[in-house]
Amino acid sequence: MNPYSHKKIEKKWQKYWEKNKLDQAKDFSKRPKYYCLVEFPYPSGDGLHVGHTRSYTAMDIIARKRRMQGYNVLYPMGWDAFGLPTENYAIKKGVHPSVITKKNTDNFRRQLKSLAFSFDWSREINTTDPKYYKWTQWIFLQLFKKGLAYKHKMPINWCLSCKVGLANEEVVDGKCERCGGQTEKREKEQWMLAITKYADRLDKDLDPPAGGLDYLEKIKIQQRNWIGKSEGAEIEFKIQDSSFKFQVFTTRVDTIFGCTYVVVAPEHEIISKLKSQILNLSEVEKYINEAKRKSDLQRTELQKEKTGVELKGMKAINPFNNEEVSVFVADYVLGHYGTGAVMAVPAHDERDFEFAKKYGLPVRQSVARNSNFLRTDDEGNPTKSEISGSLSECFVEDGVLADSGQFSGLTSAEACGEMVKWLEEKKLGKKVVKFHLRDWVFSRQHYWGEPIPIVNCPKCGLVPVPEKDLPVKLPDVKKYEPTDTGESPLAAILKWVNVKCPKCKGPAKRETDTMPNWAGSSWYYLAYLMLENKKSNLKNQKYVWDKKKLKYWMPVDWYNGGMEHTTLHLLYSRFWNKFLFDIKAAPTSEPYKKRTSHGMILGPDGEKMSKSRGNVINPDDMVSAYGADAYRLYQMFMGPFDQAIPWDPKGIEGTSRFLGRVWKLLSAVSYQSSTKEQKLKAESGKLKTLLHKTIKKVSEDIESMRFNTAVSSLMILSNEMEKQEEILTTDYLILVTLLSPFAPHICEEIWSKLGNKKSIFLEKWPKFDSQKIREDSFELVMQVNGKVRDRFEAPTDISENDAMLLTLKRENVKKWIGDKQVKKVIFIQNKLINLIA
RNA sequence: GCCGAGGUGGUGAAAUGGCAAACACACUAGCUUUAGGAGCUAGCGCUUGAAAGAGCUUGUGGGUUCAAGUCCCACCCUCGGCACCA
Numbered sequence: 001m002n003p004y005s006h007k008k009i010e011k012k013w014q015k016y017w018e019k020n021k022l023d024q025a026k027d028f029s030k031r032p033k034y035y036c037l038v039e040f041p042y043p044s045g046d047g048l049h050v051g052h053t054r055s056y057t058a059m060d061i062i063a064r065k066r067r068m069q070g071y072n073v074l075y076p077m078g079w080d081a082f083g084l085p086t087e088n089y090a091i092k093k094g095v096h097p098s099v100i101t102k103k104n105t106d107n108f109r110r111q112l113k114s115l116a117f118s119f120d121w122s123r124e125i126n127t128t129d130p131k132y133y134k135w136t137q138w139i140f141l142q143l144f145k146k147g148l149a150y151k152h153k154m155p156i157n158w159c160l161s162c163k164v165g166l167a168n169e170e171v172v173d174g175k176c177e178r179c180g181g182q183t184e185k186r187e188k189e190q191w192m193l194a195i196t197k198y199a200d201r202l203d204k205d206l207d208p209p210a211g212g213l214d215y216l217e218k219i220k221i222q223q224r225n226w227i228g229k230s231e232g233a234e235i236e237f238k239i240q241d242s243s244f245k246f247q248v249f250t251t252r253v254d255t256i257f258g259c260t261y262v263v264v265a266p267e268h269e270i271i272s273k274l275k276s277q278i279l280n281l282s283e284v285e286k287y288i289n290e291a292k293r294k295s296d297l298q299r300t301e302l303q304k305e306k307t308g309v310e311l312k313g314m315k316a317i318n319p320f321n322n323e324e325v326s327v328f329v330a331d332y333v334l335g336h337y338g339t340g341a342v343m344a345v346p347a348h349d350e351r352d353f354e355f356a357k358k359y360g361l362p363v364r365q366s367v368a369r370n371s372n373f374l375r376t377d378d379e380g381n382p383t384k385s386e387i388s389g390s391l392s393e394c395f396v397e398d399g400v401l402a403d404s405g406q407f408s409g410l411t412s413a414e415a416c417g418e419m420v421k422w423l424e425e426k427k428l429g430k431k432v433v434k435f436h437l438r439d440w441v442f443s444r445q446h447y448w449g450e451p452i453p454i455v456n457c458p459k460c461g462l463v464p465v466p467e468k469d470l471p472v473k474l475p476d477v478k479k480y481e482p483t484d485t486g487e488s489p490l491a492a493i494l495k496w497v498n499v500k501c502p503k504c505k506g507p508a509k510r511e512t513d514t515m516p517n518w519a520g521s522s523w524y525y526l527a528y529l530m531l532e533n534k535k536s537n538l539k540n541q542k543y544v545w546d547k548k549k550l551k552y553w554m555p556v557d558w559y560n561g562g563m564e565h566t567t568l569h570l571l572y573s574r575f576w577n578k579f580l581f582d583i584k585a586a587p588t589s590e591p592y593k594k595r596t597s598h599g600m601i602l603g604p605d606g607e608k609m610s611k612s613r614g615n616v617i618n619p620d621d622m623v624s625a626y627g628a629d630a631y632r633l634y635q636m637f638m639g640p641f642d643q644a645i646p647w648d649p650k651g652i653e654g655t656s657r658f659l660g661r662v663w664k665l666l667s668a669v670s671y672q673s674s675t676k677e678q679k680l681k682a683e684s685g686k687l688k689t690l691l692h693k694t695i696k697k698v699s700e701d702i703e704s705m706r707f708n709t710a711v712s713s714l715m716i717l718s719n720e721m722e723k724q725e726e727i728l729t730t731d732y733l734i735l736v737t738l739l740s741p742f743a744p745h746i747c748e749e750i751w752s753k754l755g756n757k758k759s760i761f762l763e764k765w766p767k768f769d770s771q772k773i774r775e776d777s778f779e780l781v782m783q784v785n786g787k788v789r790d791r792f793e794a795p796t797d798i799s800e801n802d803a804m805l806l807t808l809k810r811e812n813v814k815k816w817i818g819d820k821q822v823k824k825v826i827f828i829q830n831k832l833i834n835l836i837a
Numbered sequence: 838g839c840c841g842a843g844g845u846g847g848u849g850a851a852a853u854g855g856c857a858a859a860c861a862c863a864c865u866a867g868c869u870u871u872a873g874g875a876g877c878u879a880g881c882g883c884u885u886g887a888a889a890g891a892g893c894u895u896g897u898g899g900g901u902u903c904a905a906g907u908c909c910c911a912c913c914c915u916c917g918g919c920a921c922c923a
Binding site for chain 1: 838875
């Protein structure tokens with residue numbers, strides 16, 4: 001028999017599968033649906049990355065297994081093709097971005113097909129297709145109509161050399177991610193999406209009963225931290241001899257009797273409103289100007305040293321004890337979080353403590369670790385206690401209140417409840433919930449993005465483009481160079497910019513900002529369900545918002561992707577889906593039922609793969625040298641799926657060798673087992689037990705994404721088969737079937753070589769027989785005082801007594817017991833016996 | 838600092854509280870081959886020993902248990918994320 005040659009065989013089966021449409025999903029099939037999703041790639045000029053294929057292989061295995069389990073499986077692929085590298089290339093070479101995109105997607109498609117991912121290519125989508133972004137724009141208009149898209153003046157990151165606005169994620173260490181040049185902050189009107197309106201639901205729906213999402217726990221934790229929900233209270237403080245009031249936000253109302261001053265952010269309105277009252281105004285203004293000039297980076301660098309200035313000439317009044325406290329302005333209090341003002345309790349807050357120490361402010365403890373610290377008066381009521389006064393360290397935990405008036409003696413938890421009740425009765429404050437999550441900056445000053453479908457009319461203001469006029473297409477441009485003014489290159493195309501206002505028909509201008517990268521990927525899982533006229537050529541394709549189809553397929557049953565998308569993409573797309581659900585455009589409130597993530601593949605040197613390091617592994621090279629099957633198998637075998645792992649160039653040789661051995665087994669297969677006797681033997685032998693154990697292990701390991709151990713158990717089975725003189729066809733076919741989702745080509749070839757006319761992927765996934773997993777005998781481990789001294793092959797389910805008798809006969813055991821008495825026997829059925837002497 | 842993941846042979850790693858190192862890679866020796874390569878067979882944690890064996894071994898230190906890589910407590914280190922969020 002010839003050795004296995006992947007070169008001829010892989011292409012042959014890829015064509016066969018495509019021709020027979022084995023990978024296509026059927027809308028409204030009676031079989032149960034299963035929607036597998038992986039993150040669609042940005043088609044960069046560098047081609048497919050091994051990191052992409054780790055995730056795609058894993059989901060491909062799951063998709064193939066589900067098909068064999070009888071599901072109507074949808075496993076789609078497309079292109080998230082708007083992006084900066086393409087635009088930069090266009091600027092440099094003067095080529096239209098769509099030309100580059102076409103070239104890159106063609107390359108990606110070829111690469112993906114060479115790896116035999118069972119994508120339904122009839123549903124291929126592209127975010128830069130005007131027919132696609134028509135709907136991205138449509139969703140934006142719906143958000144706008146509901147008031148969730150709004151314009152807001154805010155500082156953006158500006159790259160001085162690229163002359164372009166950058167999103168926060170495009171700025172690394174204060175430098176432009178692309179050119180490495182210096183960036184600065186500039187004020188600009190930006191489009192924002194009010195994701196914070198959904199913050200509570202995005203948090204709550206992660207867990208039952210509302211959502212009950214099957215996300216990896218660490219993904220939930222990261223989402224929750226990013227949303228950053230915190231419950232607390234807003235408390236009103238008055239300014240002495242003034243009608244001015246302001247709110248502070250705190251999560252620790254219980255500590256308020258320890259408040260010795262208040263701090264406001266430099267942006268706080270108190271400064272402009274009570275300007276005349278501030279005695280040291282020039283000092284205060286100087287401080288505020290300095291704070292403003294600090295970039296985020298500088299503020300971070302300087303974070304260890306807290307600074308601030310007292311607003312002299314005013315005092316704030318603590319509503320609980322009517323005490324006058326001083327007011328400070330300090331930039332460690334953030335203007336954009338909470339109310340921009342805090343009550344400072346140095347005894348119970350690290351930051352306040354540090355600030356108080358630096359400026360010599362009083363520290364007063366009002367919560368103690370336990371009530372023993374409290375003193376009581378003759379009637380048993382808590383009084384002023386010894387804990388008051390200066391402290392050497394601050395106590396941030398919950399405890400028992402002291403020196404807190406009527407609330408003294410309560411625990412922190414009780415006090416929070418009681419004090420909020422008191423505040424609400426007196427109308428001096430209320431319970432509130434705050435989030436760290438901020439609204440989503442949604443404009444970019446780039447060319448290669450979805451135009452925001454809004455017209456600026458001098459009379460009517462912001463007017464949405466009528467839905468019938470969508471999509472607002474990107475115009476052809478000669479130069480993609482950004483302008484000096486911080487506007488998108490689109491602003492220079494007057495023919496495109498100048499339009500009639502849809503409302504009053506007067507002269508108006510189009511919005512020239514485009515949407516960020518995240519827009520197209522925030523709803524792409526729905527787009528796969530909307531493509532129609534799939535059979536005809538691309539030009540006749542259209543996307544139809546067919547709610548019945550969405551209802552059939554949604555939600556995504558299993559979504560795998562990178563951990564780096566947990567906070568942005570995952571949250572953004574959950575937000576859009578919830579919004580679409582609210583306007584009855586999407587059938588489910590959550591888009592993804594289950595979310596898992598894979599670890600990064602590092603270069604052979606253990607570092608992140610990058611061109612500059614020269615440690616990039618090209619999938620094409622691997623496929624041509626070892627074949628797609630060996631490549632896929634190695635990716636699954638290399639280590640735990642969720643863990644970062646360096647690529648070992650030798651590792652793929654191991655899986656390639658393994659496939660060669662499976663191939664060689666073919667010549668040892670007996671087509672019909674000849675005698676009854678043989679058959680009987682094969683039904684009950686050790687190999688049969690192993691076979692059923694392997695079915696169980698591989699089936700379970702795939703479900704829990706322990707692909708590495710699934711592969712190793714297949715290796716064990718194949719090694720065992722190699723030792724047999726003769727292998728039953730049925731047994732061999734089970735091995736091949738279990739292997740087929742991992743290594744589809746070679747398995748299909750073996751399957752057909754054994755005379756099967758239909759594809760192996762139309763077969764049923766094997767089931768194990770729990771009776772056959774039982775072994776007849778096992779190796780009984782014999783321990784003396786917890787140390788292994790001997791082992792013996794014993795019949796399964798041997799009784800403790802029989803095991804004991806066997807054990808005491810063994811020379812080694814006798815030697816170690818010597819003349820001591822056996823005091824205790826520990827017997828674990830079908831495992832071990834331990835004699836304590 | 839906070840949150841998360843992790844620390845086991847030369848390497849990637851495996852191990853429902855029950856024989857630590859399965860399965861691979863690399864390495865060594867042998868067979869085979871005109872050669873390169875591939876394939877096959879055997880060995881392969883450390884110490885000691887000719888061998889049988891004995892002792893030691895899962896980041897460190899304690900603890901629970903007949904029995905701990907696994908459970909509990911404290912600490913050290915590595916990686917990823919966040920960044921004064923009151």
